[in-house]
Amino acid sequence: MGRPEVGFTELSDAFSETRFEESDGAVVGFASFQAAAAHATAAAFAAGETRGHRLEPGATVLLAEDTGLPLLSKIIGLWDVGAIPLVAPIGASPASETLMDQTDWRWEGEGLVRLGEHDSARVRPEGADSLAIIHLTSGSTGAPKLAPRGVTSLLDEASRYRARYGFRPGDRALVAAPIGHSFGFGALLGLAASGAIIRVPSVFNARRLARALLAGCYAVIILTAPMARLLVAAARRSDAPAAPALRLAIAGAGPVSDALSANFAAMFGCPLGRNYGCSETGATFGDAAALPEGVIGRPFDGVRVLSPSGGETAELVLDLGHAVLANTERPLSIWRSGDNARRLPDGTIRLLGRRDARLKVNGQTIDADSLTKAVGTVPGVSDAVTLVLQAPSAADRDYLALVCEGDGIAPDQLTAAVAERGGPMPQAIATLKRFPRTAAGKPDRAALAAAVVSGKARRIACPSAEHRQPNARLPDDPVPAGIK
Template sequence: MSEARRQLAGAVLAAGGRLDGSGPEATAARIDRCARWYRRAGVGDGDLVLLTGLSPDGLLAAVVACWSIGAAAWVTPRAPEGVRTCAATFVATAEGTVQPTAPRRDEPTGPVPEALALVHETSGSTGEPKLARRSVDSLLAEHVGYREGLRLDATDTVRVPVPVAHSFGSGVAIGALLSGCRLDIRPFSTPASVAADLDRGSATKLAVTPALLGLLTRTGRRGDNRPRAILAGAGLVPDGLDAACVARFGVPVTRGYGSSETGGILIGPQGLGRPIPSVEIVQPEVGACGELVVRTGTPVLGHADEPVRTSLRWDTGDIVERDASGQVRFVERKPGALRANGKFLDTGPVRAALGAVEGVDEVAFVVLPRAGRTEFEDVFAVVAGSRVDRKSAERALHSTTTDDFAPRLRIVDELPRTGLGKLDRTALTEGITGDG
């Protein structure tokens, strides 16, 4: 049942991709050594191995090692003590350290779904992070998208200074390995050091978030080399960033777009990009505006807390415009229904009223158990902006509240962001509970 995962590992090894400064043989030996450790610990077909606390290159080696022995991998950016391990059969906290999560029973937690290759967390920017399943076929399809969109080949060194435990970083990294590239996944330290990798020719392709790319464009040159491509993903490319990228690095921005549940599904030089070969846009029609819905070549397996999906359709939740040429441009996130105390609540009117207050940059909603009465939930409307007048915000909030939906107001200078620049709901929640 795990042959697809073994074949995926075989494809990575056959491509000759290289981790950091290692050659193909050294990379393959490292993966094989990790697989032997896991096999000796009892990992095998149908297991799900939680990988936490590993270095970026150690994490990728461990992922491929899991596939090579028929197991699926669960990657997380969280520290070991911050992860509930109940869904995993084994936990690895270092390349040579792997243990079962509980005594093995006659019926272990596995086997995992046959198609499953990888489990990772959603960004959490539109709700609490969930565990998203990724299939072998979806990773292979994503690889083709990145290979063609970035023209990856064995002569490339691909710099990925974003977390490879997230969908964007892992997608580019796995795609680079499957394309036979050398992969440099050292974390982002300073803008100058990452820009120097491009200026000196030690990296030919780069994958970063738009926020990080903005920092890179403001660095001084430290060499005469130019990158072949720069991919900006996991966020919208703001106006002016493309021109700044051309002025600093000599290449335009390549846009990447996707969902944690699907991986990268659009890539291109404008807007959100164009569908990769395995993806078809279902709606909106050319010349229309509406929610972006796609059909993928392989089922989107969904989240770990729900039955395995078999549908090829995925509703992204993003409102886009599709012009006469078929180019897709982002308009806004589809207003979501918030669930609290067993009811779905429409946040649209409140969001609009607060967003119209002078000085408000962003609005987010958080649902938390009520202190001392956890059977009830409270909704918090968090307003971000350094010049927000509290009384004005309170008036706007009160004008739209009802008996069923009366959120409590919090005002902050700015919303916390993850390493990918997305809303960090964990930090936001901690900030609210810390304020009492």
């Protein structure tokens, strides 16, 4: 097998002082964990090598079946032999053409399957930073894309987490957010570099984890907003004595409402801190304290905000201080986030929606962000998504659908909020108690489209015809022929 590069050794060394809590409660040091990972990796490749299929340095290996510590073990084992993990969490499509084109091996169960000839130029963009891992973007703003990360990028992110959130050696930390995605993985690196005792559950069990938090088992938790909402609900139903020891809770991979932040603090005695970043860059903003809705905090040390300047609304553009390997032309340190933002007087940043939140429906531009914000004021609505779907009776015609998440939403209040907003109206409005979500906790747009089409989402009457787009009509039997 190949030999690890210097950068991979540095990544493994970042874990040297950490310990892991296994599912049975046993705590193992990193040296033992790494030795087991190396043994498992060697065994997995042994069969392939006997057939002349040798692992080449820099080869990509697809990991699509594991979560929690089993996934981390494979990542560490691959780093130790100089291979690059391509992490496609359960639920992603590992058979997609994009993934297969970038993959040399796929790790299935105990063994590996060779998929193609290794091409070092394919996985190594020119630049100073060596490729270390490839994640997938969440797909919340389109089809999931490959998000390659370099060694320097990961090491910088780990040090920035430590500096911003004050991780301490010996902290007992629960990484509930999936490490198959950039947010959970970056936070894990920061905790590991701090010498924390880390639990990485393979499955999120809200009731079990809420009881552990109430019992004071953990000082730090890394989670998403939907996870926080489920933990609050589980804690309210629990009759266990409450003596939480949380001093730090970091919520990332999506927006956090003021109500959720207040409910989490009331239940667990700890503010719900903030975290913001992109899969391609890792975390770039955050704060340990609760912040007003939409505010993502201050940039991490070493991250410079190039845009917006004070008072203006503009795209959030950052200089990260190291190469971003996902830049299409060549690796640059400049990253355009695609989010509109405003810089506040205290130096924090408020997000104002995606720059691409404007949708095209039959040639007409729709401000989807203003529509979802309007219904966000309706009691019971916890989230909202707009979709552009194809009309069933006319392949060249689209229609706009609005889907709202929540329980006890009054249809008349919802339609009134839509109508009062003014401008073009949706031709379909539907509600679901709980949105289907990606592993990162973001709304699964494809699954939402299917719910609207199948009738799983509850359809309600739309605003009156005079508020609708010209020449638009409500489809009688829509099909999800396209999501835009």
